[in-house]
Amino acid sequence: DGYLATFDLDEYRAVKGGVAKKLYRYTNKRLWKRHRFTIGLRSLAEEKLGFKQGQFESELARSLAAPVAELQRFGIVCVIKQHGRMKQVHIAKKMKRKEAKEPSAPVPSLAKKLLDRGVDNAVELVQRFDAERIRDQIENFDDRTKNGNDVGPGWLRCAVENGYGFRKGFKPSRIVAEEQKVKSEKRRKAVADRAREDAELKTQQAADEEAFAEFLKFRNSLSENRRQELEDEALSKCSEFERNCVVKARRNDEIGMFHQLLWEQYIIPTLAED
Known part of the structure; x- marks a missing residue:
């Protein structure tokens, strides 16, 4: 059983900061077969951690504050105390169970x-x-x-x-489920939108067919000569494009959209004024 057998490489990698890593390695080695030890602050900082010599102990203590706090996350407690004219660092390791065992009481x-x-x-x-x-x-x-x-x-x-990040290309099942839910919602919304658009189109088509039927009914209620007279007069007022479309429909003996527009825009308003 050597030192390396007790060195938790995963834990060491998780330590943040270069000084904190040095302090972790040193304390882990010294705590191999003991639970606590004491070392002078200057000796620890200058000899073990590589701090430049000649600094005040108060400066050394401030510089070690962050690494000391970091090691507390891993159960290593470092307490700096004044002993006479020098500061000492008391270092202890919180006891851990040797094996991961389920407690006797039920656990979540x-x-x-x-x-x-x-x-x-x-x-x-x-x-x-x-x-x-x-x-x-x-x-x-x-x-x-x-x-x-x-x-x-x-x-x-x-x-x-x-809260470590994930390996490239991996997503936890929670994220996958959330993404699938979003995709499903988008598909559901797309289907609903398409159904609504289809319904609106059918409604509009039905309204157009009803309006065209009313137009034919009204047009057919007039004599052929009267219809011809009204349409010829309206054709003189409409655009060349509209006129060409109506004339073409006449040649094909068709009554369609352009006839309806001609009547709605030019003929029916004129009749209403009369």
């Missing part, structure tokens, strides 16, 4: 899924984070494992805590 199914993947603080994560986020990261973990990525329980724990 989501926590069970985390436990099955080796995450020992599954119940705590379920209590702290939204279920949707946890499901997404479980699927993220399973997808990366399936595709040969070197990820473990520490990676999954950090993924839940930090």
